Amino acid sequence: MTTLAPKIQSLNIDNSNQEQIDEDMIIQGIKFVNYKDESQIDIVMKLVGRDLSEPYSIFTYRYFLTRFPDLCIFAVPENDPNAEPIGCIVCKVDPEEDDQMNENEGPTTKLCGYIGMLAVDTSHRRSGIGSALVKRAVRRMEHMGCSSIMLETEVTNKAAMKLYEDRLGFMREEFLVRYYLNNNDAYRLRLWLKD
Numbered sequence: 108m109t110t111l112a113p114k115i116q117s118l119n120i121d122n123s124n125q126e127q128i129d130e131d132m133i134i135q136g137i138k139f140v141n142y143k144d145e146s147q148i149d150i151v152m153k154l155v156g157r158d159l160s161e162p163y164s165i166f167t168y169r170y171f172l173t174r175f176p177d178l179c180i181f182a183v184p185e186n187d188p189n190a191e192p193i194g195c196i197v198c199k200v201d202p203e204e205d206d207q208m209n210e211n212e213g214p215t216t217k218l219c220g221y222i223g224m225l226a227v228d229t230s231h232r233r234s235g236i237g238s239a240l241v242k243r244a245v246r247r248m249e250h251m252g253c254s255s256i257m258l259e260t261e262v263t264n265k266a267a268m269k270l271y272e273d274r275l276g277f278m279r280e281e282f283l284v285r286y287y288l289n290n291n292d293a294y295r296l297r298l299w300l301k302d
């Protein structure tokens with residue numbers, strides 16, 4: 108059985124490009140900036156690593172950031188030119204899992220976006236930054252042709268569950284028993300974008 112993965116197009120987004128931005132993706136005093144290059148990997152690791160129950164290796168970060176630089180977005184305070192990012196999201200795009208296993212002859216065409224990491228510094232939480240980062244990343248993955256977006260989160264992570272389910276319309280798809288190294292269970296959540 109051979110299935111051909113669809114070509115995943117890079118967006119080639121730079122900060123000057125005009126993306127379609129809705130009002131709820133704009134946060135007063137915060138600018139949203141694209142990941143540039145490997146020199147920023149420490150910033151991502153610092154932001155994301157603080158809240159992780161299990162550490163990711165640098166190879167995991169590299170996998171996402173090298174293959175999908177357009178899908179890493181920082182939130183940075185606007186008023187200070189030297190300000191460090193206070194939030195970030197890291198995503199990737201894969202062929203849909205069901206599609207890869209399908210024994211049909213033609214190439215698989217469905218793409219699924221995946222949110223690998225999301226973090227907002229404690230001092231800036233509950234201001235809509237997390238939601239704005241997710242919406243911006245989802246918009247990009249939709250633009251790349253994804254028909255849905257997936258992620259996993261610990262069942263005990265109330266903030267993430269509320270953000271994804273209540274605020275953004277993700278739905279519970281699977282309960283993953285002892286998914287994390289700390290033995291915590293997870294939900295796999297999915298947001299359907301189109302057929």
Ligand SMILES: CC(C)(COP(=O)(O)OP(=O)(O)OC[C@H]1O[C@@H](n2cnc3c(N)ncnc32)[C@H](O)[C@@H]1OP(=O)(O)O)[C@@H](O)C(=O)NCCC(=O)NCCS
Nearest residue numbers: 158225226227232233234235236237238260266267269270
């Ligand atoms: C999850 C996280 C990214 C949310 O970031 P944020 O910028 O505070 O999120 P928002 O301000 O956009 O919140 C949107 C909604 O999510 C829910 N929410 C966010 N934080 C919450 C909390 N601590 N308790 C309950 N609900 C919460 C609320 O419904 C909130 O809307 P409201 O403020 O109008 O009530 C942030 O808490 C974080 O970095 N946590 C640690 C890392 C993490 O858990 N990442 C997700 C892994 S899957």
